[in-house]
Amino acid sequence: MxxxxxxxxxxxxxxxxxxxxxxxxxxxxxxxxxVFGGSSHPELVEKVVARLSIAEGQLRRNKFANQETQVELHxxxxxxxxxxxxxxxxxxxxxxxxxxxxxxxACKVAAATRVVAVLPFMPYSKRCKKKTRxxxxxxxxxxxxxxxxxTQIITCDLHAEQIEGxxxxxxxxxxxxxxxxxxxxxxxxxxxxCVVVSxxxxxxxRATALADSLAVNFAVIHKDPGKQLALVGDVAGRRVLIVxxxxxxxxxxxxxxxxxxxxxxxxxxxxxxxxxxxxxTVAELEAAGAIDRIVCTNTIPQTxxxxxxxxxxxxxxxxxxxxxxxxxxxxxxxxFLSRHxxxxxx
Numbered sequence: 102m103x104x105x106x107x108x109x110x111x112x113x114x115x116x117x118x119x120x121x122x123x124x125x126x127x128x129x130x131x132x133x134x135x136v137f138g139g140s141s142h143p144e145l146v147e148k149v150v151a152r153l154s155i156a157e158g159q160l161r162r163n164k165f166a167n168q169e170t171q172v173e174l175h176x177x178x179x180x181x182x183x184x185x186x187x188x189x190x191x192x193x194x195x196x197x198x199x200x201x202x203x204x205x206x207a208c209k210v211a212a213a214t215r216v217v218a219v220l221p222f223m224p225y226s227k228r229c230k231k232k233t234r235x236x237x238x239x240x241x242x243x244x245x246x247x248x249x250x251x252t253q254i255i256t257c258d259l260h261a262e263q264i265e266g267x268x269x270x271x272x273x274x275x276x277x278x279x280x281x282x283x284x285x286x287x288x289x290x291x292x293x294x295c296v297v298v299s300x301x302x303x304x305x306x307r308a309t310a311l312a313d314s315l316a317v318n319f320a321v322i323h324k325d326p327g328k329q330l331a332l333v334g335d336v337a338g339r340r341v342l343i344v345x346x347x348x349x350x351x352x353x354x355x356x357x358x359x360x361x362x363x364x365x366x367x368x369x370x371x372x373x374x375x376x377x378x379x380x381x382t383v384a385e386l387e388a389a390g391a392i393d394r395i396v397c398t399n400t401i402p403q404t405x406x407x408x409x410x411x412x413x414x415x416x417x418x419x420x421x422x423x424x425x426x427x428x429x430x431x432x433x434x435x436x437f438l439s440r441h442x443x444x445x446x447x
Contacts, residue, residue, distance in 0.1 A: 133180065133181050133182060133214075134153075134155065134181065134182050134183075134184065134426075134430050135158045135176070135178050135181045135182070135183045135184070135213075136149065136150050136153070136155065136157055136158055136183075136184045136185075136186070136426065137157070137158035137160055137183065137184070137185050137186070137204060137208075138157055138158075138185075138186045138187075139162075139185065139186060139187035139188075139197055139200050139201055139204065140162055140196075140197065140200060141186075141187050141188045141189075141190070141193075141197040141402075142186065142187075142188045142221065142399075142401070142402050144399075144402065144404070145186065145188070145221065145399060145400075145402075145418070145419055145422070146186045148417065148419035148423075149186065149419050149422050149423045149426065152419060152420060152423040153423050153426065153427065158174075158176060158178075158183075159174075159175035159176045160172060160173060160174050160175055160204070161173040161175060162200065170196065170199050170200050170203055171203075172200060172203045172204045172207055173207075174207055174208070174211060177211070178208050178211050178212070178213040179211065179212040179213070180212065180213075180214050181213055181214060182213070182214055182215045182217065182429075182430050183208045183213040183214075183215065183216050183217065184217045184219050184255075184426050184429075184430075185201060185204055185205060185208070185216065185217070185218050185219065186219045186221075186422075187200065187201040187204075187218065187219075187220060188220060188221040188222045188224075188400060188401055188402075189220065189222045189223055189224030189225070189226070189401075190222055190224075190375070190377055190401040190402075191377060191379055191401075194224050194225075197224070198224050198225075198242065198245075201218060201220075201246075201249075202245060202246065202249040203249075205218060205246070205249040205250050205251045206249045206250050208250065209249070209250025210250075215252045215253060216250050216251050216252050216253075217251070217252065217253045217254070217255060217426075217429060218246060218251045218253070218254050218255070219255045219256075219422060219425075219426065220254060220255070220256045221256065221257050221399075221400035221401070221418060221422065222256075222257070222347075222375045222400045222401050223239075223256045223259055223260070223264065224242060225238045225239045225241075225242045226239055226259055226260040226261070226264055227260050227347075227349075229260060229261045229263065229264050229267075230261075237267075239264050239267055240267040243264075243267040243268045243269075246268070247268070247269055247270055251270065252270055252271075253270055253271045253272075253273070253429065254268060254270065254271070254272045254273065255273045255275065255422070255425050255426070255429065255435070256272065256273070256274055256275065257274070257275045257276075257277055257374060257375075257398075257400055257418065257421070257422075258274070258275075258276065258277050258346045258374040258375065258400075259274050259346075260346055260347065273425060273429065273435040275421055275422070275425055275435065275438050275439070276438065276439040277374045277398055277416075277418070277421075278310060278311055278314050278439070279314075279438070279439070279440070279441060279442045280398065280416050280418065280421060280442065281311060281372060281374075281396070281416070282311070282314045282315060283442055284396060284414075284416055285315060285342070288414075289340060289342075289370075290340075291340070292315065292317070292340075293315075293316070293317060294317070294339055294340070295315075295317055295339055295340040295341065295342060296312075296317065296318050296319060296320050296334060296335070296336050296339050296340070296341050296342070296366075297309075297311050297312040297315070297317060297318070297319040297320075297341075297342050297344055298319065298320045298321070298322065298332075298334070298336070298341045298342065298343045298344065298357065298361060299319070299320075299321045299322065299343075299344060299345070300322050300343055300345060300353050300354065300356075300357040301321075301322060301323065301353070302321060302323050304344065304345050304346075305321055307344060307345065307346060308321065308344045311342070311344055311372075318334065318335070319334065320332055320333060320334020320335070320336055320341075321333050321334065322357050322360060330356060330357075330360050332360055332361065332364050336361050336364050336365060336366040337364060337365030337366070338365055338366075338367060339365075339366060339367065340366065340367060340368040340369075340370070341358075341361045341366045341368070341369050341370070342370050342372045343357050343358060343361070343369060343370065343371050343372065344372045344373070345372075345373050346373065346374050346375060347373055347374065347375035347376070347377060348371065348373045348375075348376055348377065348378060348382070348395075348397070349377040349378065349379055349382065350379075350380075350382055351378075351381075351382045351385040351386050351389065352385075354371050354386070354389075354392065355385070355386070355389045355391060355392065357369075358371070358389065358391035358392045359391040361391075362391050368393050369391055369392055369393055370392075370393055370394045370395070370396060371386075371392055371394070371395045371396065372396045372397075373395075373396070373397050374397065374398050374400060375397070375398070375400050375401055376395070376397035376398075376401060376403060376406065376413075377401060378406055383406050383409045383410050383413075384409065386410060386412065387409065387410045387411065387412060392412065393412070394412045394413075394414060395410065395412050395413050395414065396414045396416065397413070397414075397415060397416070398415065398416045398417075398418045399415050399416070399417055399418055399419075400418055403415045420443040421438055421443060423443070424438060424443045425438060
């Protein structure tokens with residue numbers, strides 16, 4: 102360990118090299134931090150704590166006979182910055198949300214300095230609009246998190262920007278664009294000639310952001326007055342990247358890929374941040390001849406999906422979240438991650 106060698110140099114009366122001094126200072130700053138993982142995504146938590154070179158916080162989770170959730174901390178969090186990882190998505194989004202609230206409140210009453218919820222995929226983020234005789238569940242969830250004692254949120258690619266306004270506390274919405282850009286640079290042949298496509302008008306802002314980052318053209322699919330899908334843009338003879346924040350059902354993406362192929366595209370890839378893919382979606386995407394590959398991140402566990410879909414490529418977000426945790430703990434800018442890639446990913 103570099104820190105052990107640094108201690109040996111100090112004990113011998115020597116001076117630390119600039120690199121070792123920086124590593125030691127960084128390690129010292131992380132001594133008052135605790136990272137706890139909920140039951141939704143243990144693999145991601147393991148990767149994050151490994152990158153931070155700290156141990157995962159010890160706790161005990163269980164359910165009573167009536168299915169009520171119990172969480173017990175097995176170590177002190179007094180005067181510590183606590184980061185709790187819990188993602189939304191299938192199959193137990195409600196159980197995971199309740200577990201997050203109970204764990205957060207346990208840390209609050211145990212005198213933690215800060216309780217930061219790290220939510221790679223925000224639960225109920227799709228339910229962010231008011232409809233007749235309904236509530237806005239995303240706003241309700243935000244209120245519940247504050248009441249539980251959460252003092253800050255770290256998340257990734259919120260479904261809608263207005264969700265940040267639902268919270269009366271700081272929200273760091275990390276952008277996955279640098280990670281996706283890196284994948285395209287390394288894996289898409291002649292990527293400078295590809296076209297980024299939005300499958301509907303609502304996704305234009307996201308598509309143009311990636312297109313600008315890659316310095317390529319973009320196109321948009323919309324419904325004409327006859328309710329038929331129409332493509333605005335030129336994709337003939339080019340590879341297309343059909344971009345959105347999440348994929349749950351397959352139909353819109355299959356239709357978009359088919360239209361692009363009809364208009365002359367030579368290759369169609371679906372690129373999303375959050376791959377929910379509930380029900381038969383995975384099988385339908387695997388069988389869709391118009392879609393050549395699906396690229397997503399691991400904000401939601403993808404182990405099962407990988408075993409069912411040969412087209413699926415999963416990008417690791419753990420360096421992004423680890424760096425976000427470090428920056429929040431050290432009071433550094435998190436917006437840096439919207440423009441840059443963490444060092445180990447370069």
